[in-house]
Amino acid sequence: MGVFRMPSLGSDMESATLDEWLVQPGDRVTRGDVIAVVETQKGAIEIEVYETGTVTELTAQIGAELPVGAPLAMIAVEGEEVPEPKAEPEQPAAVEAAAEQPVVEMPVAPAGGMPGGGVVASPVARVRAQALGVDLATLTGTGPGGAVVLADVEGAAPAAEAQAKAPRRRGLDLNEMRKAIANAMSRANREIPHFYLSQTVDISPATGFLASYNADRPPAERLLLGALLLRAAVGAAQAVPQLNGQYEDGFHPSKAVNIGVAVALRGGGLVAPALIDADRMTVPQIMAGMRDLVSRARAGRLRNSEMTQGTLTVSALGETGPEAMAGVIFPPQVALLGIGAPQLRPWVVDAEVIPRQVITVTLAADHRVADGRIAAKFMTVFEDLISSPERL
């Protein structure tokens, strides 16, 4: 019998609120299935199971704030005898009681029920709305598909009520996200001896390739420059394994390249989920993966593997703005590639000065694991790849 526990969703996460179960006792699950949704400082995160078997019991209740490692469910692994499934979650575990969450004592809406008058809302938002006396039908949902999420309910609660209940966590709360970013970046600055290498690269081969590739394709199949830059970074990470991995009591290189993509959220905030196994993807697959990741990051619907298994992150400033960015490494990774906005500059080609679109890429690397020579190799491979995009 395996105990399914609240996973760590980053080095600075201490707890998360259980928002939704996507399985019932008796359901078969396969490694990698998303079985629950929790709300964290960085929004709602889908939690995957790491075992294959049968869910026998859901021990954690919706609405409970649970520390990392707290038991959530029991799973009988393959070949094990499956006891009679228990239909309802048991009494809240000790950790929940200690968290002083009034919401855990509220009746939980039955699955599939719409007590909010047909309003689509997350279960935790529903419970909270009842506790605060907020009518769900009066709210505009900001969750996936316009669903009302916890933050919407708390945003609508009278200010005095909200203050009385403070402090507590919310859905996509930008103040909480700011704290999470502050913690991760402070740790990076404290622990990682950064050094930087910069290189300015002519991107006219890449933009020319994109123009002809996209010309006769419908919008759904078009590529963005970002996909080529990401593919080039993946290629460089494959060529320089000393910079691709995680640092936990020493450096552990990763065979797979799970390339982190820094995604700015409209209204503020930043998340850097990883595109898992990007080394096995073609450029169109990377484009599709990036599109999916960005839309889910903005909807607040990422998976725990994407939040924790990144091996090297790319952060790009976009199409307009400053020409270079020396970034802060996202721990426990050991390198971050900052890409400035494209600029039109005089450039020497075949002994002549001509105007060219160029970008400046700046690699931040961890001096505990790498030296300048290794970082230089990464930059050389990156430049070679982005200069001949047909090879990507």
Added chain:
Amino acid sequence: MTPNEIRTAFLEELVTVAPDLDPMTVGESDHIQDDLELDSMDVLNLVTALHDRLGVNIPEVDYPHIATLGQAVEYLGQMIARKQG
């Protein structure tokens, strides 16, 4: 389609891409990137949604023609008329 129907379609797809925007406050000449802060991924998603909804395939070289609400209504109107003609 009337210009008003095109305007409604454009605004609806715009706020799907950028849910924090209030369609009532989007001005005729607000630039979707410089003023409304859409990035290249947002623009591509908008163009994809307009393709699905209106059947108009906007080539990359024409992206400047949908840079504002006012320009987009005019450009999309021409493209729809051309398609029907």
